[in-house]
Amino acid sequence: MGTFQTLPGFREFYPEDLARRNHLFRHWRRTANAFGFSEYDAPVLEPLDLYRAKSGEEIEAQLFAFTDKGGREVALRPEMTPTVCRLVGERASALKRPIKWFSIAEFYRYERMQKGRGRCFFQFNADIFGEPGPEAEIELIALLVQSLRAFGLGPADFSVRLSDRNLWLYYLQALGLDAPRTAAVLSAIDKFEKMGDDAFAAYAEKFGPLDPALKGKILAFLGIKSLPALEQAIAALGGGDEAERLTARLADWRMLLGGLTAMGLADYLEVNLGVVRGLAYYTGFVFEAFDRKGELRALAGGGRYDDLVEKLGGPALPAVGFAIGDMTFSLLLEQRGLSAPPAPGADIYAVIGGEAERRQAFADVHGLRAAGYRVEYPLKGLAFGKQFKAAAESGARLALIYGSDELARNVVKIRDLEARSESEISANEVLGAVQKILPLRV
Numbered sequence: 001m002g003t004f005q006t007l008p009g010f011r012e013f014y015p016e017d018l019a020r021r022n023h024l025f026r027h028w029r030r031t032a033n034a035f036g037f038s039e040y041d042a043p044v045l046e047p048l049d050l051y052r053a054k055s056g057e058e059i060e061a062q063l064f065a066f067t068d069k070g071g072r073e074v075a076l077r078p079e080m081t082p083t084v085c086r087l088v089g090e091r092a093s094a095l096k097r098p099i100k101w102f103s104i105a106e107f108y109r110y111e112r113m114q115k116g117r118g119r120c121f122f123q124f125n126a127d128i129f130g131e132p133g134p135e136a137e138i139e140l141i142a143l144l145v146q147s148l149r150a151f152g153l154g155p156a157d158f159s160v161r162l163s164d165r166n167l168w169l170y171y172l173q174a175l176g177l178d179a180p181r182t183a184a185v186l187s188a189i190d191k192f193e194k195m196g197d198d199a200f201a202a203y204a205e206k207f208g209p210l211d212p213a214l215k216g217k218i219l220a221f222l223g224i225k226s227l228p229a230l231e232q233a234i235a236a237l238g239g240g241d242e243a244e245r246l247t248a249r250l251a252d253w254r255m256l257l258g259g260l261t262a263m264g265l266a267d268y269l270e271v272n273l274g275v276v277r278g279l280a281y282y283t284g285f286v287f288e289a290f291d292r293k294g295e296l297r298a299l300a301g302g303g304r305y306d307d308l309v310e311k312l313g314g315p316a317l318p319a320v321g322f323a324i325g326d327m328t329f330s331l332l333l334e335q336r337g338l339s340a341p342p343a344p345g346a347d348i349y350a351v352i353g354g355e356a357e358r359r360q361a362f363a364d365v366h367g368l369r370a371a372g373y374r375v376e377y378p379l380k381g382l383a384f385g386k387q388f389k390a391a392a393e394s395g396a397r398l399a400l401i402y403g404s405d406e407l408a409r410n411v412v413k414i415r416d417l418e419a420r421s422e423s424e425i426s427a428n429e430v431l432g433a434v435q436k437i438l439p440l441r442v
Contacts, residue, residue: 009110009119015343021122023340024326025104027150028124032102035143037126040101042083044108048073050082054281054311062109064119076108080125081281081305081321082312088129089314097130100139116297116328127321129309134252136320137285137304138259144289144300144322145268148329152338158289158299161272162256165303166284167249168276171221171234174242175214181207189222190276225271227253256285281305285320291332299332300324345395347438350377350402351387357402364400364412364430371431372440392417397438400430 006012013021029039048065065075077083080103088099103125110119126143128136141160148158168189172182184203191199200210210218224230231250237243260269277286286303290296302322309317333339348368350361361377368375376394378387384403391399401413412430415422416437425433 007119009113011118011120019343020330020340021326024124024330025122028102028104028147028324031143031147031150032124032126035100035139035146037100037102037143040084040087040103041105042077042080042087042103044077044106045074046077046083048075050086050312051075051078054082054308059109062111064108064110077105078107078109080105080107080123080323081127081308084125084127084321085305085309085312085314085319088317088319089309089312092129092309092315092317095129098136099129100127101129102126116325116331118327122326123323124326125321125323127319129317129319131320132306132318134256134259134285136318137256137287138263140302140320140322141256141260141287142263142265144287144302144324145265147324148289148299151333153332153336155267155292157292157332157336158268159270159292160268160287160289161270161275162285162287163271163273163275164249164253164285165276165282167230167246167253168221168273170242170245170249171237172218174237174240174246175217185210185218186276189218189274192222193274222273224273227257227271230271252285277301277303281308281311283307287322289324293335295335296328296331299329344374346376346391347373347396348375348398348400348434349387349391349394349396350375350400351384351391352377352381353384353403353407354381357404357407360407360427361400361402367431368434371435373434373438398434400434 011017032039045068048063051060051063059078063075063078065073068074084101084103088095088101104122105125106120106122108120111117113119124147126140126147128140141162145160165186168186169182172185177185181203184206188199188203200215203210221233224233227250230253234243234246234250237246257266257269260266275286275288276282277288282303283306284304287301288298289300290298300322302320304318304320306318309315309319330339350365352358352361365375365377376390376396378390382390388399397416397418399415399417401415403413406412406424406427410427411424412427413422413424414433414437
């Protein structure tokens with residue numbers, strides 16, 4: 001109808017859509033608060049250099065970047081991690097450790113649109129700074145699981161795949177790979193589930209084909225799905241510095257899995273070394289949440305990034321975090337029949353006769369709204385029949401009836417539209433009578 005249309009990949013939110021979005025935000029915010037996280041916000045526009053060589057080549061190629069009127073190179077934020085590292089780094093000395101922060105914010109990436117992915121999207125981000133051990137991962141992964149469970153999802157609906165970039169680094173070094181080849185292998189592993197053997201093409205172009213025996217060991221390690229299998233693979237390496245580091249790293253794995261199991265979350269966990277996360281700054285444990293049916297892309301992802309605060313000019317500060325995107329997660333809820341309920345309707349509808357009755361009703365309407373009730377009334381005069389129809393369509397539980405007879409006797413009728421009952425009360429007792437029938441929602 002109009003000349004102007006929404007830009008490709010961007011979304012508008014009509015009231016019913018916004019109600020569903022707010023349903024997500026409300027549960028995420030409530031869950032983060034229950035875990036003791038504090039909410040923050042930050043500018044949507046950041047210096048372009050914040051993302052150069054910090055987020056990785058993939059995100060840098062997707063930036064909405066431009067030069068502003070002051071000649072500065074800027075970008076709409078594609079993710080929150082560099083920003084929160086900057087914020088924490090600026091005040092790190094004054095913040096009590098561990099620092100537990102969360103945000104719900106909008107992000108922008110110029111990428112190919114597909115199911116569950118647009119060019120603007122919202123994310124729930126949670127991060128812990130100042131705790132170097134697996135205790136931070138236990139807390140954060142527990143928050144991630146509960147942030148999905150809060151909507152009625154269970155272990156049949158999603159799992160959290162656990163992996164470890166440090167484990168891969170030590171293992172590939174134990175196999176004799178140098179840093180450039182290790183980075184190329186990790187890149188291939190990141191793509192292996194989607195691309196299969198073609199994921200190693202970039203490695204072959206740069207370094208030549210992998211030795212078949214070496215490749216076999218890498219794929220065998222990639223196929224590990226349990227802690228006992230991981231322990232056996234590391235024991236098979238024998239001695240050496242890398243083997244010792246791998247053995248020491250297993251203690252962190254035992255602590256992580258043991259803590260989450262003690263919380264009753266074992267059914268949500270999978271050991272899956274195919275998760276390495278493509279972003280350049282991850283340094284340790286990494287994890288992703290996936291739909292059990294395998295019909296959707298990752299629901300959430302995160303990991304440890306101990307070096308990023310310092311790289312952005314702050315102090316050395318260990319950190320771990322995750323993000324849940326709203327688009328794919330909303331698709332999962334829709335598939336499971338767990339989408340948000342409709343936006344709440346009116347609590348009360350005032351049925352009004354003439355102008356004198358309207359003036360009487362207005363005092364009650366305003367008082368009830370001030371008390372927290374959602375109250376509607378006809379803006380213009382309507383026949384009583386049309387008003388009662390509007391009351392039913394509004395979803396109101398109660399109708400307050402202000403007619404000429406009621407005005408003359410200084411009373412108001414209260415009709416319970418659900419119970420189909422009606423009573424009269426004194427005109428100065430409306431609020432108290434409503435509160436007895438319809439206590440305020442918390």
